Amino acid sequence: MCGIFCHAGTGSANIEAGLRAVAHRGPDHTEILRDGIVSLGHQRLAIIDVSDSGNQPMKSRSGHVAIVFNGEIYNYKELKRSLELEGALFVTGSDTEVVLEGYDRHGTDFFNRMRGMWAFVLHDVRAGKLVYARDPFGIKPLYYAIRGRDIYFASELKCFKAAGLPLEPDPAAYDLFYALGYFVAPATPYKGVSKLRPGSVMSWDIDNATYLELARVSRFMDGIPLPTLCTPAEALDALDDSLTKSIEAHYVADVPVSLLLSGGTDSSIIAAISKKLDKQPTAYHIAVRGSEDTQYATDIAQHLGVPLIIEQLSEESLTDEYAKVWDILDEPTADISIIPTALVYGRIKGRAKVVLSGEGGDELFGGYLRHGLLSQHTRVDQTDAFNTVLNAGMFPQRFGLSYTNPLVQRIRAGLLGSGMVNDLVGAYLASTRSIDYPLADTAVRNTLAAFYEAEYDPRIPPSLAFDTLAYLPNDLLQKSDIASMASSIEARVPLVDRYLQTEVSAILRAVDIRKATEGKKILKQVLERYLPPDLIYRKKKGFGVPMMAYKTHAFLDDFEKACVFHLAHRDAFAVASDLVHLIASKGVRPIIARKYPRFAFALISNWKCFADSGRGG
Known part of the structure; x- marks a missing residue:
């Protein structure tokens, strides 16, 4: 690296x-x-x-x-x-x-x-x-x-x-x-x-x-033998073998290799198979206030016999890391988890040069809650009549953000989940937008539809396509790289691998793909071979940071400044009239920071990346 x-x-x-x-x-x-x-x-x-x-x-x-x-x-x-x-x-x-x-x-x-x-x-x-x-x-x-x-x-x-x-x-x-x-x-x-x-x-x-x-270069390898499957048990055997080969390959190094252990399925399977391979990694975990992950990570490490080092995300450490992260970031992002990610790598610095991470498991095995909804949609169009009508009922003012927009979004979710509408782009946007308002919706839909047409591979389930092709490389892996490299650490991702992607695609096509990827069912069934069920089956949680729970005043202050900055440079940053309405009112800004912290963080990071260039600093 x-x-x-x-x-x-x-x-x-x-x-x-x-x-x-x-x-x-x-x-x-x-x-x-x-x-x-x-x-x-x-x-x-x-x-x-x-x-x-x-x-x-x-x-x-x-x-x-x-x-x-x-x-x-x-x-x-x-x-x-x-x-x-x-x-x-x-x-x-x-x-x-x-x-x-x-x-x-x-x-x-x-x-x-x-x-x-x-x-x-x-x-x-x-x-x-x-x-x-x-x-x-x-x-x-x-x-x-x-x-x-x-x-x-x-x-x-x-x-x-x-x-x-x-x-x-x-x-x-x-x-x-x-x-x-x-x-x-x-x-x-x-x-x-x-x-x-x-x-x-x-x-x-x-x-x-x-x-x-x-x-x-394709995500899929040509010319490798693919598993021939007949029964569910054989599918699990094949997946276990594919995961083992990928994880073993990612240990190729002339320096010690460690791993991150969040307590979730992806990092747990990496830790479990690492032990099976007789590797001796040290695991690292970041403890976020109010999260059950730390107890799960502790129990999993004890069960596997893996040394675990826990770093606490205190209010003081979050405040410090929030100030430091702007020296790391040079590409704006809405992903607030860059803060704990950079923090954990900063704590590992000097102890390890290579760290395995579980990024990519949700995209490969269908781990996000939205994947259940997305599995009902296959049509990719630039426009949709239901979408246009619903957008007309959304407003960028305070009342809209607090009342009408959430109501419209509930109606939208009901329609998208009812089978009456087939709109993959709309379903993805409804599940992932950083704020409950369709900013530049026509342009966004056009861009995503064109992107899908250019990048889609039929070996990827449509429900996983946007996360695999857009979110994974441009958000998650970007974050992992810049946060780890800031501390001179190579982050490796065994679940993002050409051989594994090719073999998993064949395995999923041989079984009921929708059931196999529902809540990462097939991956959890493999994990049952290594861990007891009570350490596997629990509610899905992302690696997020409840900024308001930590009372981070700098976050609120910076969001105010970021709003002023964007209003002063509307043409440079495509701040259209709807976005002006969203951020111009001082009464609306606290609502955005509380309800839509990803959107607030996106504006803050954009301001931070450009402020020192003399553009409104």
Whole structure:
């Protein structure tokens, strides 16, 4: 796991400053490779082959290709053996060299054989181009900015600012942000700055200053044997085996591996199978006030014999972390759980370099409460008559937020759950909007419908599609990466894996998929092999923070300032009249902060990300 900052072109940029902005991602080694008008910068966090031979930027044996790589390839030893049979010679024990030599021999087709997480930039000297790619789930981030005939690459947006690139907000990206609370790739909050789409492989012609998408690496692996199932018991055996293989693969490292244990199903299955594999991880848990998770995590750790370190989220620690998180975030978000996530990684810092996390289990196995509703819908359209009529009854003023809008939403939920309406986009928005008001609803629906059409794979159940393709990479994995890397920790996600995704898809198609994914039933049935039922079956809870329960005055004060900021910069941030009505009244703002803290946090984070640029700071 590492940090990247690169530049190709004749324009001016402070490469050293841009790279220093992600020094936390890789404190073990810093290096910049310059070749003509191409500069490849790398900050290394040494995980596999921790010797100096694994340092980057790295050149191929032929000298024709150089690379800066962020991530891990879990099947690199298998790929290495295959390349050695072809005559390849290796001088390091790193997975980076395998990617380098694989591309030098097979081109971009080699990326389809990789199992892991990655974001990298290759300089192909012979072809006169840069090749840049991202793993198919979007576990690792990669941003790029085009300025005239120059292109820049970075692991975090803050690199561009540190390097001296002028950045301006992109109002076209904000309709979806206000609705969902995150930016969907390739969109970012900045004009001319893009987030590489998951799985995308692109090239930049250095002389002609043009770019082209070469390929998309699928979330699914081709050519692997899929389980043949006959009975429910065989399905559970196959799933248990698939989970075991994925979790074992994610232990590939030359440093100790730890894990997060929330007490929920996903982290519990990782802990249980880790013990089965005779791994010896230390587990970490963050205790949130009023949550039963801590007792469950404690009982699960005791049952499995896993050492558990509990960190308390006190009012003081939350206040401190709330102040610190703005140094970490450089992409606005509505996800308040960035605070406890950053806090727990901050407490782990110095104790572990690699931590396993349960992200992705809900998207793979249908763990969110909304998935029951979404399973009733398959039609994806830009418009829906019921939706249009109901939206007309919603108002952005105080009375609407307090009374009429919640009533309309209950009517909407009733219709969506009655079978009278088939509207997957509407059902998803009704379940996930950050505020009970259809801001820019037509534009949002159009964007989501087009996104579904472009990204959907029939091997993904429609009820899980938006969470798998949009929410997981652009919110959850983005949060996991930036929070963990701020503390120089590599977060790995065994439930977000190409082999596992492929095998689970086959298993679910062989059983009653709706019943199997109802409340993650099939995953919990596997967990019964390791834990007693009373530690498995309980009400689903997310990793959220009740900000008002902690009496965080800074949150309320900052929301006031964020509202003023957005009202002062309406055009820059697409603050349309409805949004003006929502945030202009001082009497309405406390209602929003209390009832819709995600929306409030979205505005605060956007203000914080832009305030120091001189735009209304």
